Amino acid sequence: MKPIQVGLLGIGTVGSGTFHVLRRNQEEIKRRAGRGIEITMVADLDVARAQAVVGEGVTVVGDARQVIANPDIDIVIELIGGYGVAKALVLEAIAAGKHVVTANKALLAVHGTEIFAAASAKGVMVAFEAAVAGGIPIIKALREGLTANRIQWLAGIINGTTNFILSEMRDKGLDFDVVLEEAQRLGYAEADPTFDIEGVDAAHKATLMSAIAYGIPVQFDKAYVEGITKLGAADIKYAEQLGYRIKLLGIAKRQANGIELRVHPSLVPAKRLIANVEGAMNAVVVHGDAVGTTLYYGKGAGSEPTASAVVADLVDITRLHTADPQNRVPHLAFQPGELSDLPVLPMAEVVTSYYLRLRVADQAGVLATVTGILAGAGISIDAVLQREADEVGGEGSTQTDVIILTHDTREGTMNAAIEQMQALPTVLAPITRIRKEELA
Helix, strand or coil: CCCEEEEEECCCHHHHHHHHHHHHCHHHHHHHHCCCEEEEEEECCCHHHHHHHHCCCCEEECCHHHHHHCCCCCEEEECCCCCCHHHHHHHHHHHCCCEEEECCHHHHHHHHHHHHHHHHHHCCCEECHHHCCCCCCHHHHHHHHCCCCCEEEEEEECCHHHHHHHHHHHHHCCCHHHHHHHHHHHCCCCCCCHHHHCCHHHHHHHHHHHHHHHCCCCCHHHCEECCCCCCCHHHHHHHHHCCEEEEEEEEEEEECCEEEEEEEEEEEECCCHHHHCCCCEEEEEEEECCCEEEEEEEECCCHHHHHHHHHHHHHHHHHHCCCCHHHCCCCCCCCHHHCCCCCECCHHHCEEEEEEEEEEECCCCHHHHHHHHHHHCCCCEEEEEECCHHHHHCCCCCEEEEEEEECCEEHHHHHHHHHHHHCCCCECCCCEEEEECCCC
């Protein structure tokens, strides 16, 4: 049988990894797919560099639209990234009757509803395993492996840059800014790390996972997004003393009145497996009603780990290439006409527990006043830790840290209580608030 012909748009880190993995493992892949899969055409602005990567026998062009226009190309891999030209090219490929494989989580999180609708109307597939958690097959697990389950919640470390930074802060006792510079020097963080450190990248991925888990449209604009830039070494240390570790989590959770979709730093009990995921590694925990809790762990980025997911998508499409579109796995696991209108809850309605750190004047009555405000708001306290003033500010210090762990309460209620506490003259710095996730 004639091999499936693939056109590759962008041959950077992931693109070159995809080309090499496909070529290196071509015999194994052919045995699994039932026919050969060949990248026969590549588009890249740097034609000479791209040609050097692929060698002879592959057509290299500078214009991606030449790939889309080629009638021999069956599948288009989009590895350009971003929202702009990538969106136009993906929609043009779909309109031309090409299947699409993409690692572009930003594009799908923002424009996925439009793209999936266009693909369904045209009878082609859009595969995106590589868009979430690199080489970890979490999309396939949610979309197929756990299809018997009613997913209760999922929580993931889905950004390697921030996990590396938090691991280094804990191991070396350094503040965020110092570790960020080190991460940039080592290549774990981009020169402009905003999408990573502010939680946007993780929110793109959490948005896609929530859509598959709950059969709702992709709604990145409804996600609550908070990064790690305000965390200090003190918070990492205090969390450790209390038996927790701080991780940036992407969380989706089913509630009676809607779906929680949020990304923020979280205290996780140190005994949980996910709390021990270190460095640039990724992990996702999914809890289903039938299967219970499952954990997926591995490399979330890199040339060949991500290429592994891209090639897996190529194999899936090759297997289903001639299948009736009605018999393929739906893009978001649920049939297109069966998506739910269950709302994404505003953050003020989310119920969770909290870690609070207050830098306060070291004088009598301060703790009583603070706990009185919490009690007045109906917020129950789980634990209180007060540091010695000398330990916090050195000998003769007149200020100290008070750390409070609460039981579950509504976020809106906590916001109002924090506003009251912040207004106290004895509270000397902005209050640090970190949500606590038991993941039990």
